[in-house]
Amino acid sequence: MALIRTSSPHLHKASSTADVMRLLILATLPGLAAMTFFFGWGTLINVIWACLLAVGFEAAIVKLRKRPLGFYLKDYSAIVTALLLGLALPPFAPWWVTMVGVFVAIVIAKHLYGGLGQNPFNPAMVAYALLLVSFPVQMTSWTEPFVLNGSEGSWNVLSFGQTLGLIFGSIDPALMDAYTGATPLDAMRHRSGLTTEEVWRSVPVLSEGIGAWQAVSAAYLMGGVFLIYRKVFTIHTPVAVLGSLAVISTLFHIIDPSSFAGPFFHLTTGATMLGAFFIATDPVTSATSNRGKIYFGIGIGVLVYVIRGWGGYPDAIAFAVLLMNLSAPFIDQYTQPRTYGHAKAKRGMKGGS
Incomplete structure (x- = not known):
């Protein structure tokens, strides 16, 4: 054939x-x-x-x-x-x-x-x-x-x-x-020594204007669900991105709520929804296998939180996606599915190949 x-x-x-x-x-x-x-x-x-x-x-x-x-x-x-x-x-x-x-x-x-x-x-x-x-x-x-x-x-x-x-x-x-x-991520990143609660109360963009960013995120979420329904891409990458970001932000928020915002804030501000559904799912530059897509998405979610929390840029979707684009061939190499007719998958780098 x-x-x-x-x-x-x-x-x-x-x-x-x-x-x-x-x-x-x-x-x-x-x-x-x-x-x-x-x-x-x-x-x-x-x-x-x-x-x-x-x-x-x-x-x-x-x-x-x-x-x-x-x-x-x-x-x-x-x-x-x-x-x-x-x-x-x-x-x-x-x-x-x-x-x-x-x-x-x-x-x-x-x-x-x-x-x-x-x-x-x-x-x-x-x-x-x-x-x-x-x-x-x-x-x-x-x-x-x-x-x-x-x-x-x-x-x-x-x-x-x-x-x-x-x-x-x-x-x-x-x-x-x-x-x-300032955007909500800017305000939370440059808090001038204030606790998370104090920033929420004192900064207008958080106390009064946060709903605008949440509405935009909800609109992109609707668009992403539509694309999943039409089978343009699978749920693996966006769920992995949002899930890993939610988990890591929840952990740090539990450890120190006065210094770290909760998961809802990270999921509904910035370019999180746009990145999870429209950018990370690019079929050319992302991982290809279902398992690889999960690892790819988890990497993006973790990097987004790390850069937002300790990096120099409040939002981090672009840098996180680019770093994981660089890792996509490596992920594909180690997450190849089993080929039909073979007992196990051929993964990793084999000697002499």
Whole structure:
């Protein structure tokens, strides 16, 4: 029987890569809507701008590689990469930050390794990590939810035009200072000697505005459950990510509740749900066997907590995913399932092989 040698993602039913990518795009819409509602037009603008750039960079690099343009553009992989990066960026991220990030994701992290299926690292997370290290001010200026910025129940303080002007530089950036503040993870990480209880009571973003981040997390959770229902991926990786993060945060919270936040805080703030369901499950850069996916997800959950608790960055999804991407081939080597017709699985590195 002839075998078709292709790179992942490997599909086992009558679905194309484009079909899977369209489902991923559809599943992110609740999260995008929630972020737009609570944090203004910036996220929607960033996503649209990133997608336009991704299509342009994808077309240019495919043309440069002398590959069929239509074949690569129709799989929507560039759109998904840009969408995930746009969702991760702060709503007021300048246009050039998005442009640099999309260029790195599409040209360097994806096509430099041969294109879809050949990249060892998640392109969106490569771009996000590079932007966070290179432009810390722009990448940490997060918009406060409208419940904290004096909107008195209005849907948005800044109009679409004002937000567009801030992002593309036609409005004085000083205006942005009135609408930005710390995220819950920032507030908990830089507590200035306060206990966890004191931070919860004294910091408005935790005492009054935490519901906005929890609502966004719930929206991404809904999208992730939809993808599991449609069998885009299995439950192993997201459950392992969320389960390991919940277990380790619970242990430290029990040991010292005045210094460590509880599991619900870690699960419902930051990019936890987005990372668990939309980033860690990337079939190209994650582990492939069911057992391997569990180890892969546990590694991400533990690394997220370690970096959040003792690292220099409040949120850690990008760094945790990239470190586990590096470990995925090793995990695959030692978690190979038993081949049909063989008594046991062939795992690990055999001498002379």
